[in-house]
Amino acid sequence: MNRVHIKTYGCQMNERDSEAVAAMLRSRGYRIVADEDECDILLLNTCSVRDAAEQKAIGKAGYLQQRKKKQPDFVLGILGCMAQNRGASLLDQLPDVDLIIGTQKFHQVAGYLDNLRAAREAGVPIGQTIVDIAEEPGSQNTIKDHLVAGPDGADAAVADRQVTAFVSIQQGCNMDCAFCIVPKTRGDERSRPMDDIVAECRALAARGVREITLLGQIVTSYGRRDYVHTDGVTPFVQLLERVHAVDGIERIRFTSPHPRGFKDDLVAAYGRLPKLCGYVHLPMQSGSNRILRAMNRPYTRERYREIVEALRAVQPGMYFSTDVIVGFPGETEDDFRETCELFRACDFDMAYIFKYSIRTGTPAATLPDQVDEEVKERRNQELLAILEENSLRRTAALVGTVEQVLVDGRDKTGARLTGRTRGNRVCVFDGPAELIGQMVPLKITRATASTLYGDRG
Structure with a gap:
């Protein structure tokens, strides 16, 4: 058994x-x-x-x-x-x-x-x-083991070539967004020691991992109670610098951040840390200041737009994804129009669009003016249509260009290779298994809203 x-x-x-x-x-x-x-x-x-x-x-x-x-x-x-x-x-x-x-x-x-x-x-x-389900001090430090070889019985020659890995750096959340149950399910904010995280990244690099994604509920809040700011550099950016120095790691990503974590030091990091991929997941949730206040999100639509523009100033080719909730209690058509306007203006490459769902025990669950399901569905579909238009236009612009792709395995059919660009676009192409784990130039020949197809240069 x-x-x-x-x-x-x-x-x-x-x-x-x-x-x-x-x-x-x-x-x-x-x-x-x-x-x-x-x-x-x-x-x-x-x-x-x-x-x-x-x-x-x-x-x-x-x-x-x-x-x-x-x-x-x-x-x-x-x-x-x-x-x-x-x-x-x-x-x-x-x-x-x-x-x-x-x-x-x-x-x-x-x-x-x-x-x-x-x-x-x-x-x-x-x-x-x-x-x-009891709380346990130090539990954030136990998520450190990696299953490198995949399920038992898998082809070890292929499975051992793990190219990307998630590294947990922080657990819990202290943000108290009105719609979110995560503080209840994950507990208070707790960060792992920086030395332990860097050691884990070194061990992964020694196994052949080339891309690290740092994970946390609010990843940009990492270490804010445990480490001092040094010359205006936050603990999270200090961690990025140390992971950047690990030999063998060629790409760094992170998720999920909070807009308030994008201070000048993090924006500047995209210009001075070459391994930090030009891709940001930046949860917006709403484009209406009134709804953002009701959600207890501590930023405005204007500040959100400033962050996007600052990041694109550092890296003009920056790619963005986001989270949006439609149908939050009290959301009017005017509120939703403001969300659509900001959504278009930010020109997202990818988005996770959710219809508001009542979560018992959260402040939003008892708010008046709950929005009808059919209204939520209509707004959801409207934003999805904008997203598809944006995504198609953004991927179509890559046809004819050459992208550096980190090859991470076979596609679902097993017949072709897959990998991702620095902008986190999935690519599918022909090639031998020996390329898994390598960075290859790929000339893009065809594009859908979510996938690029190409030929090796």
């Missing part, structure tokens, strides 16, 4: 948490399998940002409970944000779940599974579900 499948919902932070759990389990003798039908233990790493994400995970867990009737020894666990948010109340809907583990307890999963396995092998009844 040692074959584990982990299904992940939600953001890159969740993906990184799942990877770390998988690495810890493998070090304890568990096998990580790609096919959920072949596992003995299935762990759902869940998301709570929107109600739809929770319902999707609950539906999946409900379906999997039926499997336990046929396989009494099958273990089902719920990890992450939904576990943290709902805790033992999940058992009202999912009474047969074996584990409910919160966001500060990922490192305990292997130990709890060991206990479950030992009890079942000894024929001892399990009893109550294991529920652990």
